[in-house]
Amino acid sequence: MKKRIEREICAESADIVARRLLGCTLVRLIDGERLAGVIVETEAYVGENDLGAHASRGRTARTEVMYGPPGYAYVYLIYGMYDCLNVVACEVGMPHAVLVRAIQPTDGMERMRSNRKGTRTGKRLRDVDIASGPGKLCAAMQIGREFYGHDLVDGDELWIEMGASVSDRDVLVGPRIGIAYAKEWAHAPLRFALRNNPYVSR
């Protein structure tokens, strides 16, 4: 069991935190079994001015957790079907968040694969397809909205561990996905991924 992240890691602007979380390990403990994977893709949502961010509509019941301290989980339902996991970043009162978009499974891969048996054709999923997207990752790791507000630093069933350091030349930076409506913010370089890693989405 590796060292967990410290809360200060998450206390910066979300773009900094999104970059830092690459290479860290997301861990889910369920029925005594450890499910884990290296974070290989993230996106930053940088507060109320960010037209691509849920917080751009201000403080509501849904966005409330993002206004609190960093290191907590913001989980939301998208398209009526999938849950997505975010790490709250920045300081209290600044609603920043980092969307975890993909992980490279390391522990409990078979259980994660079976958790994704929502597919019709029932074909065996390739390893690279198990958690290569924000909705897929939550399904694979059994992360739902019950984790809204969960502490990812000191929590019990879901937390983040430190990983090997990642050099800048191994990081791909580009525009975020699925926010074409966000005007100038749609192009902002706020998506981060490990270059040439086959476990990233799309």
Next chain:
DNA sequence: TATACGATCACCT
């Protein structure tokens, strides 16, 4: 109370 739509995914052509 009613309605439009989304930080996605899987299947189809």
Next chain:
DNA sequence: GGTGATCGTATAC
């Protein structure tokens, strides 16, 4: 490359 599934949230009425 296109589209349907499916429901909570924000916003309009």
